[in-house]
Amino acid sequence: xxxxxxxxxxxxxxxxxxxxxxxxxxxxxxxxxxxxxxxxxxxxxxxxxxxxxxxxxxxxxxxxxxxxxxxxxxxxxxxxxxxxxxxxxxxxxxxxxxxxxxxxxxxxxxxxxxxxxxxxxxxxxxxxxxxxxxxxxxxxxxxxxxxxxxxxxxxxxxxxxxxxxxxxxxxxxxxxxxxxxxxxxxxxxxxxxxxxxxxxxxxxxxxxxxxxxxxxxxxxxxxxxxxxxxxxxxxxxxxxxxxxxxxxxxxxxxxxxxxxxxxxxxxxxxxxxxxxxxxxxxxxxxxxxxxxxxxxxxxxxxxxxxxxxxxxxxxxxxxxxxxxxxxxxxxxxxxxxxxxxxxxxxxxxxxxxxxxxxxxxxxxxxxxxxxxxxxxxxxxxxxxxxxxxxxxxxxxxxxxxxxxxxxxxxxxxxxxxxxxxxxxxxxxxxxxxxxxxxxxxxxxxxxxxxxxxxx
Amino acid sequence: xxxxxxxxxxxxxxxxxxxxxxxxxxxxxxxxxxxxxxxxxxxxxxxxxxxxxxxxxxxxxxxxxxxxxxxxxx
Numbered sequence: 001x002x003x004x005x006x007x008x009x010x011x012x013x014x015x016x017x018x019x020x021x022x023x024x025x026x027x028x029x030x031x032x033x034x035x036x037x038x039x040x041x042x043x044x045x046x047x048x049x050x051x052x053x054x055x056x057x058x059x060x061x062x063x064x065x066x067x068x069x070x071x072x073x074x075x076x077x078x079x080x081x082x083x084x085x086x087x088x089x090x091x092x093x094x095x096x097x098x099x100x101x102x103x104x105x106x107x108x109x110x111x112x113x114x115x116x117x118x119x120x121x122x123x124x125x126x127x128x129x130x131x132x133x134x135x136x137x138x139x140x141x142x143x144x145x146x147x148x149x150x151x152x153x154x155x156x157x158x159x160x161x162x163x164x165x166x167x168x169x170x171x172x173x174x175x176x177x178x179x180x181x182x183x184x185x186x187x188x189x190x191x192x193x194x195x196x197x198x199x200x201x202x203x204x205x206x207x208x209x210x211x212x213x214x215x216x217x218x219x220x221x222x223x224x225x226x227x228x229x230x231x232x233x234x235x236x237x238x239x240x241x242x243x244x245x246x247x248x249x250x251x252x253x254x255x256x257x258x259x260x261x262x263x264x265x266x267x268x269x270x271x272x273x274x275x276x277x278x279x280x281x282x283x284x285x286x287x288x289x290x291x292x293x294x295x296x297x298x299x300x301x302x303x304x305x306x307x308x309x310x311x312x313x314x315x316x317x318x319x320x321x322x323x324x325x326x327x328x329x330x331x332x333x334x335x336x337x338x339x340x341x342x343x344x345x346x347x348x349x350x351x352x353x354x355x356x357x358x359x360x361x362x363x364x365x366x367x368x369x370x371x372x373x374x375x376x377x378x379x380x381x382x383x384x385x386x387x388x389x390x391x392x393x394x395x396x397x398x399x400x401x402x403x404x405x406x407x408x409x410x411x412x413x414x415x416x417x418x419x420x421x422x423x424x425x426x427x428x429x430x431x432x433x434x435x436x437x438x439x440x441x442x443x444x445x446x447x448x449x450x451x452x453x454x455x
Numbered sequence: 456x457x458x459x460x461x462x463x464x465x466x467x468x469x470x471x472x473x474x475x476x477x478x479x480x481x482x483x484x485x486x487x488x489x490x491x492x493x494x495x496x497x498x499x500x501x502x503x504x505x506x507x508x509x510x511x512x513x514x515x516x517x518x519x520x521x522x523x524x525x526x527x528x529x
Contacts, residue, residue: 289496289497289498292492292493292496294489294492295489295490295492295493295496296493296496298486298489299489299490299493302486322478326476326478326479326482327482329476329479330479330482330483330486333463333467333470333483333486334486334490335458335463335490338490338493338494341493341494341496341499342493344498344499344500345493345496345498348496348498388485
């Protein structure tokens, strides 16, 4: 018997359309999974069970009368609890958030519903999406499904675990410095941050508006593409979806490959070897000035987050978790002239990425320099050098938030301890479709991964 | 008011103490270090130089487009 909860969306969609399985059965199976694992992993902040069952019955009636709405018809999708779902409070995993129910769906959620998706629940996260582990949450931390002593990565921690464990078929997250790609890499999933602005942030609690992106977490590139195309603001441009022809990847070694955990490096190099054996050309390249990217990103995100949370810090600072409050307060000390320098820097770095992309289909680099970290860790050693965990987690992802380039994380094997590793691809601005084509081809070439399942 | 990162750090740490946010002090040191790095970046503009020392960026202002066309008219 097929366990539908572990199937990709595209396979489930075929079964729903052909009436091999009913939407009600899918929803009931998903709710059973949630009942079995949510309490131990702390994934959901709200499970919309009654509404989901009601919508499932309606979805089945539509199919019975010949009104199939497409590949998201009846598919259970989870939503990061930073994004509005009508009738449910958006908690942002914080006691400092507005406790009233959202009046309407965020634009991205509304588009998913119009396509037939069923919102199964809202997912735990790092408070206000301002963190990389998911630990600072008024609901408590989400735990890694393969090792409960570890973080699943964040800030879209619950979203990632919901998909990795079959508690949802896909999820919508947000990414301000890597918050979709980091948990995707740590949990063995695909996570897409599209080009800046391609998916509306309307109805999404802002963190740093010039860095915030909305995007999908999914089990495969095809599912990520389906969710992305459904949520995006404009229809796909056939010219931009042409298959990659060059099969050339640029690997930016300086800065990006300098500080990696040994097993992450081994896994990444193994993936490159596999790609080369299937005809891909890997060229060494460089992103000029990349070593300045942490300083640029830090000044941008701190300033903008402090501005976004000015009212909260003034009126209810003690409602935030200690870690998030301190980082928000830190942003109030950034000088305006340094924000201007950082803004200039993001333009320079954007051009450097464009130049590195000139002679290849995409840039290829790891997503996370380390495997999923132990909970309650603040520093990690890479090459005997202690570094702040937060800086390490953001090192390979945050630059592309500052420049707006599309980026996707794919699973690329496991450590000897069985923890997933992630490979990241960076595409040209406004060419997310092309990046997805490249990612799909690469996924086939390196795909030998087992699916993570809950303990 | 303009400050070197060291002067800024001293003032910011004193302010954090005054506000009872002593836990902020290690984070302020991290930020000061990042600010120092940012200020050393080769792309920063320097109005004291007769040359454009900043990295040229498409869409950003260059010597040729500092003024809107109307202001270039005699």
